[in-house]
Amino acid sequence: MTALTNRTRGRRAVTDHGSIERAAFRLFEAQGFDETTMEQIAESVGVGRRTLFRYFPSKNDIPWGQFDQSLRDFAEQLASVPADVPVFEAVHRCVVAFNDYDKEALAQHRIRMRLILETPTLQAHSVLRYAAWRGVIEDYVARRLDLGSESLLPRLAGHISLALAISSYEQWLLKPDSDLPGILRQELYELRSYLQ
Amino acid sequence: MTALTNRTRGRRAVTDHGSIERAAFRLFEAQGFDETTMEQIAESVGVGRRTLFRYFPSKNDIPWGQFDQSLRDFAEQLASVPADVPVFEAVHRCVVAFNDYDKEALAQHRIRMRLILETPTLQAHSVLRYAAWRGVIEDYVARRLDLGSESLLPRLAGHISLALAISSYEQWLLKPDSDLPGILRQELYELRSYLQ
DNA sequence: TATCTTTTTGGCGCTGAGTGCCATTATTCT
DNA sequence: AGAATAATGGCACTCAGCGCCAAAAAGATA
Structure with missing residues (x-):
């Protein structure tokens, strides 16, 4: 093949x-x-x-396939956002783009993510992949705000984006015909009002 | 002994x-x-x-010790918050209390958390413990807001609280003499301004 | 005191992931 | 043809984890 x-x-x-x-x-x-x-x-x-x-x-790495490549694309996407876009907005926009698949890819992606998010063994292992993903965000936020590696905000930004993403994926997997980028935006809206 | x-x-x-x-x-x-x-x-x-x-x-469960008991306490704490306290405020207050240790316990807690958060094998396994912790928050938020189990907000609340907690722990472990409840509050403040 | 009942212990042997070592095989280069 | 190179896969090992079961240790009963 x-x-x-x-x-x-x-x-x-x-x-x-x-x-x-x-x-x-x-x-x-x-x-x-x-x-x-x-x-x-x-x-x-x-x-x-x-x-x-x-x-x-x-064995745990098999379901993740070409994730490393995707991460490099993600970092490039971030780097190409104009500097006048607010940091948070830039991150959110790229997270949404990162999870925007076309129709054929979507079916396979769903199978993959269901496996990863519903198998405890894989849920556990995934933390290590998530850490790399968060790292990309941390680096970007730190660079944009000119902060050092011990700063609080970049790490927090990474964790929050991940929380939003996983939460969105859980929702997406619950509803067969839902739209992932849309859920991501909705979760952000909900988060803002939850925090007042 | x-x-x-x-x-x-x-x-x-x-x-x-x-x-x-x-x-x-x-x-x-x-x-x-x-x-x-x-x-x-x-x-x-x-x-x-x-x-x-x-x-x-x-073997991965050994560093977590009596976590199950702590979880029960956490749930009770939440249940005992007066109903006029806003949901988010209630959760945040209990998360802070959950991580408020007295001086002797603190030294041991630091060793435990350093081990858990700095050993990749344990980072991975911990997800399963975190899930239980999030579950407590989800249940509370769902009950308070009278939402069903498929609702978006309770899950999101669990993920966000966890993100704040882990981010705070990372910060706490970086600075030997820092104060964990204080960091938790600061992280929340930072999050609010990060989201505008 | 002897026997019965209950509970914990720990040995044995197995499966399966993951690893180091190395001979074998397939391929290109000279 | 032969040298150099790179992937393969067998072998044997370590370690986590589990099912099974006999032995040990305790209280209860007669």
């Missing part, structure tokens, strides 16, 4: 992240995450168990 | 949660959390490895 082109030396890779991800998701949906072993995924991909661990550092 | 009184039938317990916790913390501080095995803790307590798992469901 995916081209395994490799124009350098050495043996060609037998698989790729995408193939592993697809095979794994098939098993996760059929049997559940905890009930699926790396052995089974390896067999399904047609590869050794040992090889799987060269593509993904852990 | 702790009385192992047991006035019912059967064999007396050889240990208790407190003893295990103390032995474990000694090892965690000396060697680090990930480098300490359940085998070593068992040996240090003078008990079989299998027995440890009867007192704590997992």
